[in-house]
Amino acid sequence: MLPFRATNRRLTTFAFSMSAYPVDTDTDSPLVECPACQEPLDFHQPDETQPGNLLGVCLACQRWYLWIQDGLELEQPLLVELPEWEQIRRKLLEFESECA
Numbered sequence: 001m002l003p004f005r006a007t008n009r010r011l012t013t014f015a016f017s018m019s020a021y022p023v024d025t026d027t028d029s030p031l032v033e034c035p036a037c038q039e040p041l042d043f044h045q046p047d048e049t050q051p052g053n054l055l056g057v058c059l060a061c062q063r064w065y066l067w068i069q070d071g072l073e074l075e076q077p078l079l080v081e082l083p084e085w086e087q088i089r090r091k092l093l094e095f096e097s098e099c100a
Contacts, residue, residue: 012092014088014091016083016087016091018081018082019080019081020078020080021035021078021079021080022074022077022078023067023077023078023079024076025076032079034058034061034063034065035079035081036058036061036063036081037060037063039061041057041058042057042058043055043057043067044056044057050070051070052068052069052070052077053066053069053070053071054066054067055067063081063084064081064082065079065082066080068080
């Protein structure tokens with residue numbers, strides 16, 4: 001991948017509706033299932049300084065989730081569904097047509 005630098009010359013802000021699911025940590029299973037298809041999520045730790053915040057990817061249905069535990073005063077972690085690529089693409093197309 002080539003190095004790049006994001007610019008704010010044409011900053012675009014989008015609003016998305018996102019779902020948040022409380023995670024039941026009182027089960028015997030170490031697996032966390034995708035809320036959409038119930039397949040196990042594959043977790044990644046993008047920031048070693050924040051071990052309670054993870055990126056979960058469903059290899060079956062291609063949805064992405066944030067596992068948020070650090071910094072929240074909640075009894076259970078939250079699994080927040082990120083926008084799908086198609087939702088982002090539609091927002092970009094709407095934005096482009098408004099600018100034309």
